Amino acid sequence: MLNFVIHRIYVSILVAITVSVIGFSLLRISGDLAAELAGEDASTEEIAEVAKAYGLDRPFHVQYFDWAGKALSGDLGRSLFTNELVVELITDRIGVTFKLAIYSLILGLLLAVPLGVLASTRPNTWIDRMALGLAVFGQAIPNFWLALIMILFFGVTLRWLPISGSETEWHFVMPTLTLGLTVMPQFMRLTRTGMLDVLDSDFIRTARAKGLNPIRVLFKHALRNAILPVISLAAVVFGFLLGGSVIMESIFALNGVGFLAFESIQRQDFPVVQSIVVMLSFIYILLTFLSDVINAQLDPRIRLG
Amino acid sequence: MTDDSRVLEAKNLSxxxxxxxxxxxxxxxxxLHVDKGETLGIVGESGCGKSITSLAIMNLLPSKATRTASKLQLExxxxxxxxxxxxxxLRGNSMGMIFQDPMTSLNPVYRIGEQLEEVYIQHGKGNRKEARERAAYLLDKVGIIAPRERLSQYPHQLSGGLRQRMMIAMTLMCExxxxxxxxxxxxxxxxxxxQTLNLLSSLQDEFKMGLILITHDLGVVARMADRVLVMYAGKAVETGTSQQVFDHPTHPYTQGLIQCIPVPGKTSNDGRLGSIKGMVPALIGDLRGCMFRNRCAYVSEKCHASEIQFNQISPGRGYRCLLEANECADNLEGNLGTEIVQ
Incomplete structure (x- = not known):
């Protein structure tokens, strides 16, 4: 197990370095940053001055190592727009984004896994059809529309829930419901097909031939095998939720990282955008690492193979 | 034979x-029936209902299958x-099953020990510690060296032969x-x-269990079984002791099967082995007449029409064919049982 973890850490670091280079270059090749900063009617001299001020006139690799070196020591620069430290901007808001992502992921999994297991034990019955129907509903309905309908119904008409802001836990109810329902179908389908596959396997027949309690067969012998791909997917979805809740954060005016990214792109605040892109990539890498470790813990063939 | 020694009795199982x-x-x-310490071999080619018969006894049939019988008793x-x-x-407790493929019949994510112990605990035979003792004892019995270390290994770390021994030990956990x-x-x-067959038969001597051995390999049956049930197309076509069936096969299908076995010194090197032409018919719909008629060398008009009765020659000895028993035997003498494909 230790060897496996060390190997995974090594691979993760290599990926992280690659991603930081790509993330850094993407912004450089998106246009002449100095020209954009200097404004529309700036002269060539003014642009050159801006480039010099921000160090944009130096060779690419010098700029990268300067940025990466500072980033490693926790200095991501300042926002060009508000002059705040990028680190502070992000840490102030990451909590909200993180909370929403965790809640939505947990809600999605809590709905999907039991429903998937239930559907797999009774394939092609009304329970199965209902579960699949719910999945299709969740996938087909655009989440921004669902969010607006919920605001209208629970917020405006019934006045049960607050519709904007992130001050109390109540503010997270509607965004969580919306995102949870959005991510639920993929987990449900994967659990269901995984379980159908596993329930058909020889070792489940063995477990039944041993006279084991059916619940034990289902949850101990089948689910542990079927859940592995769901965990890998959960890691990816969690990354998606952290980076992709821009729309939800805008609709519910949740002041999270997604909303910050959205604002910064509009203002061409490149230190902020760059930091968020690289940070989210790192989170993805970390999550993939975690899901690998959990899978290895659950499946000895990965761990010892 | 007293009723006490009868382990399994099934009548008209469908x-x-x-x-x-x-x-x-x-x-x-x-x-069919199995007595204590006795081995019943069920023989037939693929798709003739051997495995379904065993799953029906265990009540492990797929949900779309229905089982009927006029009698089905275990002890x-x-x-x-x-x-x-x-x-x-009762499953795993009074009756156990060993499956064909040891590579897929064990759960890949649990240790061998866990998989052996859980059946013992499920049936209330003892606690975790006693289960571990029993598992180690049985692994030793099935000839596994260093049983305690093996218990903490995972199935993928063992070879096929070892896994099948694990399966056998697991089946014997509750005796x-x-x-x-x-x-x-x-x-x-x-x-x-x-090795595995020797092991099974020595374990049977020791634990006195009734054994149903399902196989398509007549060599295995000849070696292991006390009595034989030959199945074709879901029906019993011949029963008898091993000796009776191998020395005097009566049903044309059994004769065909036996002629497929090469005999050292008797089968010539350049000649080809016997084979039974054709395939097992589909068993869907309303079936009448002899199921073997499309492959049988002695087929006549009568074979198409009626339901073929199972002829009881003596207790435990019988066959399902319209021919007289001595006619069948003569056929084999003349080596007309199957056509030899050249």
Whole structure:
């Protein structure tokens, strides 16, 4: 197990370095940053001055190592727009984004896994059809529309829930419901097909031939095998939720990282955008690492193979 | 023979499976019994209902299958009247099953020890520690060196032969009175096959369980079985002691099967082995007449029409054919049993 973890850490670091280079270059090749900063009617001299001020006139690799070196020591620069430290901007808001992502992921999994297991034990019955129907509903309905309908119904008409802001836990109810329902179908389908596959396997027949309690067969012998791909997917979805809740954060005016990214792109605040892109990539890498470790813990063939 | 020694008795066991094309008659009116310490070999080619018969006894049939029988008793207990929960308490406890493919029959994510122990604990035989003792004892019995270390290994760390021994040990955890071995050696290589069979028969001597050995390999049956049930197209076509069936095969199908075995010194090197032409017919829909007629060398008009009765020659000895027993024997003498494909 230790060897496996060390190997995974090594691979993760290599990926992280690659991603930081790509993330850094993407912004450089998106246009002449100095020209954009200097404004529309700036002269060539003014642009050159801006480039010099921000160090944009130096060779690419010098700029990268300067940025990466500072980033490693926790200095991501300042926002060009508000002059705040990028680190502070992000840490102030990451909590909200993180909370929403965790809640939505947990809600999605809590709905999907039991429903998937239930559907797999009774394939092609009304329970199965209902579960699949719910999945299709969740996938087909655009989440921004669902969010607006919920605001209208629970917020405006019934006045049960607050519709904007992130001050109390109540503010997270509607965004969580919306995102949870959005991510639920993929987990449900994967659990269901995984379980159908596993329930058909020889070792489940063995477990039944041993006279084991059916619940034990289902949850101990089948689910542990079927859940592995769901965990890998959960890691990816969690990354998606952290980076992709821009729309939800805008609709519910949740002041999270997604909303910050959205604002910064509009203002061409490149230190902020760059930091968020690289940070989210790192989170993805970390999550993939975690899901690998959990899978290895659950499946000895990965761990010892 | 007292009733005490009878482990399993099944009368007119039938299994029908609903398929899109209609009703599949997988097993029709099979009658069999197994006594304590006795081995019954069930022989037949693929798709003739051997495995379904064993799954029907265990009540492990797929949900689309229905089982009927006029009698199905395990040690005098009527299996037909028990609830699924009561049946589960017998499975793995009084009756166990060894499956064909040891590579896929063990759960890949749990340690061997866990998989052996859970059946012991499930049936209330003892606590975790006692279960571990029992597991180590049985691994030793099935000839595994360093059993305690093996218990903490995972299935993928063991070879096929070792895994099949694990399966055998697992089946014996609760000392069942009936063990069904469904092609236990088919997935193993030849040297492991012999070892595994020897092991099964020595374990049977020791634990006195009734054994149903399902195989398509007549060599295995000749070696292991006390009595033989030959199945074709879901029906019993011949029964008898091993000696009777091998020395005087009566049904044309049994004769055909026996002629497929090469005999050292008798089968010539350049000649080809016997084979039975054709295939097992589909068992869907309304079936009448002899199922073997399309492959049989002695087929006549009568074979198409009526239901062929099972002729009882003596207790435990019988065959399902319209021919007289001595006619069949003569046929074999003349080596007309099957056509030899040149």
């Amino acid at each position: 299994v029908e499976i609903e398929v899109p094309a209609g009703i599949l008659h997988a097993v029709t009116n099979v009658t 005098g207990k009527d299996l037909l009247s028990l609830s699924e929960r009561e049946l589960a308490s 069942p009175s009936l063990v069904i071995a469904d092609e236990p050696t088919t997935a193993l290589d030849v040297t492991m096959q012999a």
